[in-house]
Amino acid sequence: MSDFSLSAREEGEVVIVETTGYLNNVGGEKVSEACYEKMENGKKYFLLNLENSKVVNSIGVSILIEIIEKLQDVDGKLGYYNLAPIVEKTFNIMGLTKYSTIYSSESEGLEGMA
Amino acid sequence: MSSKEAPKVELTLPIIPDMELAATKTAEVVAKHMNLTDEQSAEISMALIEATINAFEHSSSDSKNVEIHFVIQGDTLVIKVSDKGRGFDKSKVEIPKIEEKFGSDHKRGWGLKLIQELMDTVEFESSADGTTVTMTKNK
Numbered sequence: 001m002s003d004f005s006l007s008a009r010e011e012g013e014v015v016i017v018e019t020t021g022y023l024n025n026v027g028g029e030k031v032s033e034a035c036y037e038k039m040e041n042g043k044k045y046f047l048l049n050l051e052n053s054k055v056v057n058s059i060g061v062s063i064l065i066e067i068i069e070k071l072q073d074v075d076g077k078l079g080y081y082n083l084a085p086i087v088e089k090t091f092n093i094m095g096l097t098k099y100s101t102i103y104s105s106e107s108e109g110l111e112g113m114a
Numbered sequence: 115m116s117s118k119e120a121p122k123v124e125l126t127l128p129i130i131p132d133m134e135l136a137a138t139k140t141a142e143v144v145a146k147h148m149n150l151t152d153e154q155s156a157e158i159s160m161a162l163i164e165a166t167i168n169a170f171e172h173s174s175s176d177s178k179n180v181e182i183h184f185v186i187q188g189d190t191l192v193i194k195v196s197d198k199g200r201g202f203d204k205s206k207v208e209i210p211k212i213e214e215k216f217g218s219d220h221k222r223g224w225g226l227k228l229i230q231e232l233m234d235t236v237e238f239e240s241s242a243d244g245t246t247v248t249m250t251k252n253k
Binding site: 022024055056057058059061062063065066068069072084085086089090093094095096098099 | 132134135159160167211213215217221228231
């Protein structure tokens with residue numbers, strides 16, 4: 001029913017992952033696969049652009065907790081930008097914002113990752 | 115329908131992936147009818163996604179459907195999500211904390227917490243015959 005896709009690009013040391021579609025278990029797994037592949041190549045700073053993922057569920061967001069956990073092992077960071085208000089609220093309720101950062105824009109995220 | 119009867123919308127959702135999004139579409143229409151804010155509408159949709167997913171996952175019976183009722187009681191929207199599953203003991207459901215998720219294989223289990231945070235009231239009725247979650251949002 002829902003299609004989920006993503007693209008990844010690199011800005012210096014930061015990997016920017018841009019998602020489109022419902023961030024559920026399927027979407028979350030795709031995000032984690034993309035991040036882990038980059039981590040195998042030494043990347044440890046990730047920014048998710050969720051502008052086109054305005055609907056999430058807790059299973060998809062739980063997978064982001066897995067990513068945060070793996071990044072903690074390598075002193076990495078996860079950040080987000082372009083979040084819909086309800087997505088930001090969900091991240092706050094689940095506590096993701098204690099261990100990762102919401103930025104207002106890509107440029108602010110890139111600065112924050114530096 | 116008599117003039118005193120509260121307006122009601124009833125949905126029967128088959129238990130198939132992503133069908134919870136069909137419930138959110140209905141919720142958006144009902145919220146718009148009630149002139150709820152965009153923020154309230156989004157909170158209702160998120161809570162409904164979680165309640166519906168829980169119902170899907172806990173429905174281990176022969177039932178292939180989850181029932182969702184939206185009732186407009188004045189300035190209050192009442193939503194009931196019912197499954198015919200095996201039920202659960204809410205007292206045994208732990209409130210998740212992200213700190214405890216690190217190092218654990220079980221990262222999930224956030225649905226009830228989200229529903230409670232996003233809606234004004236939440237009640238559970240559960241037995242071996244199924245579970246009904248009743249949640250409300252006030253205008």
